[in-house]
Amino acid sequence: MxxxxxxxxxxxxxxxxxxxxxxxxxxxxxxxxxxxxxxxxxxxxxxxxxxxTKDLLIIDPLAFRGKLAEGLKSRPADEPLDIALGHVMIELFLVPRGDQQQIRQIQKVVNDNPAPRMRLLEEFMNERKLLEEAIADRLGRPPHDVFCVMTARLTTSLLEYIGELTFDVQDNPPEAYIRELFGSVTRQLAAEPPVFPVLTEAT
CATH class of the missing domain: 1.10.10.60 (Homeodomain-like)
Structure with missing residues (x-):
């Protein structure tokens, strides 16, 4: 730098x-x-x-700034999608998060005020859309392909969930801890995948 x-x-x-x-x-x-x-x-x-704007200022330390999509684009083209997404998530978690006290205070300001809370939601949705597009581009599918859309949504939900689990652990959890937690959660999901709504029973 x-x-x-x-x-x-x-x-x-x-x-x-x-x-x-x-x-x-x-x-x-x-x-x-x-x-x-x-x-x-x-x-x-x-x-x-x-x-x-003021709301962009306060959410800045919490924003991904396109890192999910950029990370996926940087992975080898012949790497399976699930492996590539796993590496991208681990890399995001290993970026130093700075002063946890400050992050908690920022999160509280965001949670307590509608304007920055909505702005952060918009940023999150934009990150998800960028990831959808990156997945579709990687697979050669249309941008609104349901597989790409739902894969991106599951990935960002998993990122959010693991982020919540690690938030109160320590300022910058070691890589071994992140990998163990990530593996534990994904193994549970693989063993008992979430169900999705249907209108009729399978025959």
Missing amino acids: GLRERNAARTRELIIDTALNLFLERGYDATKMEHIAEAAGIGTSTLYRYFP
């Missing part, structure tokens, strides 16, 4: 730290973008260049 990128990363960190402190102190709705810029000691135009 070059000097420019390091400076940009530090500025993003400063903005998020400052905004979070203000949200916790004043409340999310009462804190304006101008308040954040002033407290961070930066210009309003600089703040908007990094974060166009």
